[in-house]
Structure formats: structure tokens, C-alpha cells
Amino acid sequence: MAQAQGDSDLAAILVSHDIVYDGVAWERHAASGRIVLRSLEDPDGTTSLGEWQIVEGARCLRWRPAMDWECYxxxxxxxxxxxxxxxxxxxITGRLVPR
Structure with a gap:
């Protein structure tokens, strides 16, 4: 598998695509640093809001300001x-879907 060329390249990919986890959830990264996760496992769906950033090629997330950042x-x-x-x-593996 290939890595993105740099932090700005990876950020540009995430902002221009949704990530779909087949039958489970999708994520949308906003340029503002906000992230939306929509779970599809629950019949009514569940939406979580958080923050994201790219640090040294890793995607870092936190779902509440009091939480620590988790990087992937x-x-x-x-x-x-x-x-x-x-x-x-x-x-976890997903697919990028252009917006």
C-alpha cells in the first residue's frame, strides 16, 4: 500500500472524500478540522461529532475536547x-468516495 506524499496531501484527500465502511458507517472530514461519523449499524443511525488533524502522516481524532487525541x-x-x-x-479498512 502507498502512503500519501505528505500531511497536506493526506488532508486534501480526506477533505475531498467521504470514507465509507461498508454497512457500518461513513465519515466526513471538514476543512475546519471537524469530523462527522455516522453509524449505520443502529436502525436509527448514530451521529458523532469530533475533531481531526494530520500529524506527521497520521490521522488524529478526538471526539470530545476533554479526550486525548488518538492517531492512526x-x-x-x-x-x-x-x-x-x-x-x-x-x-480498519474503508473506501474513499469523492464528494
Missing amino acids: AVELDGAGGITMTDALGNA
Whole structure:
């Protein structure tokens, strides 16, 4: 898998695409640093709002200001796939969908 070329490249990709986790959720990154996560597992859906930033090639998130930032290594496969891996090695894979 290929890494984005730099922090600004990765940020531009995230702001111009939604990330879809098939049948589970989607995320939207705003240029303002806000993120929306919409869970599809619940019949009524659940929406969470948080913040995001790119730090040294990692996507960092926090869902409430009092929470610590959690960062994920990002890998792009060049075919619209994206994998994010946390510090414990847990990975989640989604697909980038242009807005």
C-alpha cells in the first residue's frame, strides 16, 4: 500500500472524500478540522461529532475536547481503499468516495 506524499496531501484527500465502511458507517472530514461519523449499524443511525488533524502522516481524532487525541497510521492503496491502524495494531479498512 502507498502512503500519501505528505500531511497536506493526506488532508486534501480526506477533505475531498467521504470514507465509507461498508454497512457500518461513513465519515466526513471538514476543512475546519471537524469530523462527522455516522453509524449505520443502529436502525436509527448514530451521529458523532469530533475533531481531526494530520500529524506527521497520521490521522488524529478526538471526539470530545476533554479526550486525548488518538492517531492512526494511514495507508492508501491507490484504488480508493484506505486503511487506518492504531498504536496497538488494530486496523480498519474503508473506501474513499469523492464528494
